[in-house]
Amino acid sequence: MIELQEVTRTYKMGSEEIHALNHVTLTIADGEFVAVVGPSGSGKSTLLHVIGGLDTPTAGRVIVDGQDLSQARDRELAAFRNRRVGFVFQTFHLQPTYTALENVALPLIFARVPPKERQARARQALEAVGLAERLRHKPTQLSGGERQRVAIARALVTEPAYILADEPTGNLDTAASREIVGLLDQLHRQRNLTVVLVTHDPEMAAFAGRTIALRDGQIVA
């Protein structure tokens, strides 16, 4: 379960203070597929980062699976990001010099998994997203949709309970977008994953069981 209690995240831009998140309180139950919608600058990405331990709130508490992230130290947060959550980004963030297999295996290196096991698990993850034929391809040799599927495989490879996807279809055409969100939904059902999907596309948000709307760092619906 994901729990946010009065979470605030403030940035200083010169002399101004920007409240990316402003007293946000919400709960996401295990196994839910939640969409987070809102205009640009509403704090959607920040919300995702805070849930995933990539960013720390200025105030308030973030509790995921009973772990209070706001109290955690760097090493604990790193382990959390490694094993408990998987990120999927709009711009894929794949290593251009690694093959698909190597990209997917990266989290396993940080999890201290031995090389042979890394290869095996990475292959499995790529098979689960339908890319068994593309193991040795580099990102430049893959289409946008395929790259995002590699990113999803990477997010899955440590078998986390939560998938956090930040505008995963932002750089994809409509067909590929449907494919990707469809894949996330399928994985959500098959593995009982909790998926938090940030999107501004209502068609994609429709895949989710519930929608949270943000505006200016606050929940409005």
Added chain:
Amino acid sequence: MRVWDYIRIAMSNLWKRKLRTTLTIFAVVIGAVLVALMVSLGVGLQQYVTGQLTALQVPGVISVEPKENQNVGAIMLGVSGFGAPQEIQEGQQNPYFSMKKFTGRDVARIRAVDHVAAVDPVVVVLPRWVQLVGDEKRYQAQLNASPSYEISQRKLIAGRAFEADERDVAVVAYGFLKVWGLDPQEALGRQISVRVNKGYQVNPFSSKEAEGRDYIFEIVGVFQEAILSTEVAVPLAQGIEMGRYFNDDEAAYTDKDMGFALSVYVEDPQQVEAVARAIEESGDYVAETAEESAGSLAGGFRVIQAVLSVFGLIALAVASLGIINTLIMAIYERTREIGVMKAVGASKGTIRLLFTVEAASIGFWGGLVGVLVAWIVGQVINVIAHLSFLRDYKDFNISAFPPWLLLAVIALSTGVALLAGLLPANRAARLDPVEALRYE
């Protein structure tokens, strides 16, 4: 992350940017080559000099001097005219310095120490010249009045050592054979004439030739080649006679006056250390074994090597600036990559270690290539030297690379590079992942 993974990833990152890596490593190579080569020259010299001197030195012989005579500083002041006027002691011949001499009592006392087999004075005679009978030319020489236990342990390339009671026989240094144009077998049996002037008259300012005597010896042996010797060794007893003539003093090398130094022979090599200490206990003496003088020699060379290495160290320091720069640039370029690594679970410590290992790898490879290049250059230098100015000294390798030197230089380069990497690695570790991911 596992140790091997750090190394693998560091290497693959370096390999991806070949040109930049090569240039940075090259800077380290230069530093490493300089350090390795310069120190190798020092080591080569040390090995040669030590080897030559140990050929001259005899194990089991302890050199003993009066403790008072160790105060070289006071002596120098007296000679130079600075400092307070020094009183001239009774019986002091030389107006410039007073040094204590041994007497028969000292000899007896030392002789009584356990395991001492023999005690002999060190005879100092400065010959005017040595001349091969039948040849016109006269040469400088050092006369060594040698007890038989010393001469019998020296390395010869021809002939034999002499017995204690022999007369009119000598063993000469190989250097003489060269200037006389003889090979060792031809030299044996030839005669030499050693000129000794009466009364220690080695006055460089006088143009008068002093009164002197020619001592004739038959060459019965030739010392092994040594860069430091123009030595003519004669039996001790005869040397003492020459010493008395040289000092114009029949009391020289008698109980009254046993000279400034004694040579003590210990038959059992295990006892040498203990005997030296016992001698020092028995009176105001300073006793040095062959090992101890080799040790202080080694100490001196270490200083030389340290100084020689300074140039290389400066080069390495400069190279490390290059490493810092390279890594900081690399971090800018890899900001997003670092962000992604953090997003998938790399901690600050992991990132820091990753970049530190990359830095250390640059140092390691630079050091490895550096010692290789230095070794090759050293061999070339040796070959050239042996073809030219070291033609006659086959034992002298001007550049020497003992294993410790190779390992030390590699370790040094790796260490310097690692230190250089600390700052950039820290920077990388402290990047904010969210901003790093946004970085274009």
